[in-house]
Amino acid sequence: MKKGRFEAFSDGMFAIIITIMVLDIKAPHGNTFKDLLTQLPTIFCYLQSFWFVANYWSNHHHLVHCVEKVTGSILVANLNLLFFLSLIPFVTGWVSESNFAPEPVIVYAIALLIPGFAWTILQKIIEKHNPWTEKMKIAMKRQEMKAYISIVLYAAAIPVALFNTYISEALFVVVALVWVFPDKRIEEALSGV
Amino acid sequence: MKKGRFEAFSDGMFAIIITIMVLDIKAPHGNTFKDLLTQLPTIFCYLQSFWFVANYWSNHHHLVHCVEKVTGSILVANLNLLFFLSLIPFVTGWVSESNFAPEPVIVYAIALLIPGFAWTILQKIIEKHNPWTEKMKIAMKRQEMKAYISIVLYAAAIPVALFNTYISEALFVVVALVWVFPDKRIEEALSGV
Amino acid sequence: MKKGRFEAFSDGMFAIIITIMVLDIKAPHGNTFKDLLTQLPTIFCYLQSFWFVANYWSNHHHLVHCVEKVTGSILVANLNLLFFLSLIPFVTGWVSESNFAPEPVIVYAIALLIPGFAWTILQKIIEKHNPWTEKMKIAMKRQEMKAYISIVLYAAAIPVALFNTYISEALFVVVALVWVFPDKRIEEALSGV
Amino acid sequence: MKKGRFEAFSDGMFAIIITIMVLDIKAPHGNTFKDLLTQLPTIFCYLQSFWFVANYWSNHHHLVHCVEKVTGSILVANLNLLFFLSLIPFVTGWVSESNFAPEPVIVYAIALLIPGFAWTILQKIIEKHNPWTEKMKIAMKRQEMKAYISIVLYAAAIPVALFNTYISEALFVVVALVWVFPDKRIEEALSGV
Numbered sequence: 103m104k105k106g107r108f109e110a111f112s113d114g115m116f117a118i119i120i121t122i123m124v125l126d127i128k129a130p131h132g133n134t135f136k137d138l139l140t141q142l143p144t145i146f147c148y149l150q151s152f153w154f155v156a157n158y159w160s161n162h163h164h165l166v167h168c169v170e171k172v173t174g175s176i177l178v179a180n181l182n183l184l185f186f187l188s189l190i191p192f193v194t195g196w197v198s199e200s201n202f203a204p205e206p207v208i209v210y211a212i213a214l215l216i217p218g219f220a221w222t223i224l225q226k227i228i229e230k231h232n233p234w235t236e237k238m239k240i241a242m243k244r245q246e247m248k249a250y251i252s253i254v255l256y257a258a259a260i261p262v263a264l265f266n267t268y269i270s271e272a273l274f275v276v277v278a279l280v281w282v283f284p285d286k287r288i289e290e291a292l293s294g295v
Numbered sequence: 296m297k298k299g300r301f302e303a304f305s306d307g308m309f310a311i312i313i314t315i316m317v318l319d320i321k322a323p324h325g326n327t328f329k330d331l332l333t334q335l336p337t338i339f340c341y342l343q344s345f346w347f348v349a350n351y352w353s354n355h356h357h358l359v360h361c362v363e364k365v366t367g368s369i370l371v372a373n374l375n376l377l378f379f380l381s382l383i384p385f386v387t388g389w390v391s392e393s394n395f396a397p398e399p400v401i402v403y404a405i406a407l408l409i410p411g412f413a414w415t416i417l418q419k420i421i422e423k424h425n426p427w428t429e430k431m432k433i434a435m436k437r438q439e440m441k442a443y444i445s446i447v448l449y450a451a452a453i454p455v456a457l458f459n460t461y462i463s464e465a466l467f468v469v470v471a472l473v474w475v476f477p478d479k480r481i482e483e484a485l486s487g488v
Numbered sequence: 489m490k491k492g493r494f495e496a497f498s499d500g501m502f503a504i505i506i507t508i509m510v511l512d513i514k515a516p517h518g519n520t521f522k523d524l525l526t527q528l529p530t531i532f533c534y535l536q537s538f539w540f541v542a543n544y545w546s547n548h549h550h551l552v553h554c555v556e557k558v559t560g561s562i563l564v565a566n567l568n569l570l571f572f573l574s575l576i577p578f579v580t581g582w583v584s585e586s587n588f589a590p591e592p593v594i595v596y597a598i599a600l601l602i603p604g605f606a607w608t609i610l611q612k613i614i615e616k617h618n619p620w621t622e623k624m625k626i627a628m629k630r631q632e633m634k635a636y637i638s639i640v641l642y643a644a645a646i647p648v649a650l651f652n653t654y655i656s657e658a659l660f661v662v663v664a665l666v667w668v669f670p671d672k673r674i675e676e677a678l679s680g681v
Numbered sequence: 682m683k684k685g686r687f688e689a690f691s692d693g694m695f696a697i698i699i700t701i702m703v704l705d706i707k708a709p710h711g712n713t714f715k716d717l718l719t720q721l722p723t724i725f726c727y728l729q730s731f732w733f734v735a736n737y738w739s740n741h742h743h744l745v746h747c748v749e750k751v752t753g754s755i756l757v758a759n760l761n762l763l764f765f766l767s768l769i770p771f772v773t774g775w776v777s778e779s780n781f782a783p784e785p786v787i788v789y790a791i792a793l794l795i796p797g798f799a800w801t802i803l804q805k806i807i808e809k810h811n812p813w814t815e816k817m818k819i820a821m822k823r824q825e826m827k828a829y830i831s832i833v834l835y836a837a838a839i840p841v842a843l844f845n846t847y848i849s850e851a852l853f854v855v856v857a858l859v860w861v862f863p864d865k866r867i868e869e870a871l872s873g874v
Binding site: 496499503506510511513514516519535539545546549 | 686687689690693694697698701704753756757760764767768770771774775778779782783784785788
Binding site for chain 1: 746
């Protein structure tokens, strides 16, 4: 029951964060295809942030699945994660309005890095009170590797942005692809829970 | 349980996508009935997109009903569908601001077509892992016919928009009407699940 | 299960419609209490529409409680109701921006009347497939009286607005107060369901 | 069941109120880090209001946990609370746009105080119909102390704002910290329910 409301609230915030970004896509000023082309960077940024938040939602789903009792610390760590995720639409808007200028892209890379730390805190707290099965541990190990790759790529995107922000953007896309398909091993491990 | 969160998140996104369009209906600048009339095209566009997304929601409801286990691929195919649906408010806004100019209406027709492909992918993936009953298959057959009609009408709306965008709009209305009432056969087939 | 998603989607839309109106309350341009006073009409309009939609939500809650099977017609009638309710934020914004000009207030009165018809349709459809208990019938009778009073007051507000829109607004407040407390008899009748 | 919808609707509104504030964080006009700095006060205000509403949500969660039957008065008292909470984004926007001018900060302090009264009303009504266990009573006593501290600090922030609004802001932060971690005693008391 308590967990139900915890999930419902989180799902609500995930859904709103993901959808709010559409509001940043303004209708083009002219009425031609050419005018629409000017909106393409915005749509690309939205697509990227959409998958970023969607990946967090899908992993959140798996992580919370193992939780048996929602304690005060889990609540706070979860809100901490949601707070940093809720800043993504704002940073996405800046990147697209600046047309991929170096400094907004650097801030975007940082904004993508921070939820990773918030996630780690949430995971550690959940792990402490909800011991994982052996299977789950192995699955989580693989996920941790994905997480390390993401951190390295996001961090690399920061200096790269000073020379060419498109390469930075390409790195973000790579990370998104790494995460798109939820790990089968986690699904298997969870089905045993 | 897992399915519960999957549905809750989808429902949240459907509800937000549908309601976000209201934000595009700005209060008229003057204070007379005549000023309100200038907003009528916007309200008409909103109504049309409202039913378009609502029909997807109602069919989504039936489709997911048969799902027993939400796998990673279903998750991704579902997010893919929701992503393209979330672009509808933006395109709707463009059509209404352009006062039904040909190129925005063509883009709108394309934006209405794409979720159909995303839907087909989702349906195929669900079908693979969740074998349907005979009854369900018959019901789905009829729905497929509706889908073909929709594709033909949306596609027809594209060249037609070059001559008269109001005829294109009329075609969109026809498709909406085709879908408004969920198929009774599906309901019957589902009640046996 | 099916009913669960039906309610979740409706609740989502109710919550969004109600909250979207806050977006219309813009921060005052100056930094003094006097500047805030200029926003008071907006806040008043928001408060009024907030209770209007909240009353529909609370009654929706009771009405759907008796539904056993969500049919296609209930789905459509429900979406029809939600569509007209979703126009309330737009009309509320117009009234407050026009500073209670006669024509916006008349449109507002009409916008408050229409969901009443949409509600009646939904109720008739639900009633047909879900026979009510004797207790429920008596409770509903009382609610119907409330509905008639509302219709009369909203309708009266239309001609009155041509002379003094503040009297019209007062009539809207009266209706809101009539509905604020859900009928105890309905609660009792429902507890027996 | 009835309680489920009551919670779902409340959760939806909490999630929307909390997330709507992000819309107030506009992308900076320039493309440099310096331009981002101008947005820092807004982000700070958002953070503060985020935790304010989040604390209400988390306590709401505990309070409603003890409710057995959602009566009409609980419904109204709950909507009353949500209404005042829904004004927070608007006041937050004003404070940040005014760059912490005295009068907006005073209004903000008042807007933080009011939900406290709405909360007290809701709590009293729930208490009347749902007698609490001894454990719960002791836990609630401690929470009441927290509430008194909050009221004193918010009230103190009002005159202080006339001299230095930053001290007022610091007081708001103190209150947020007082509430961040849900009381363990409440969790224990509730686990016995």
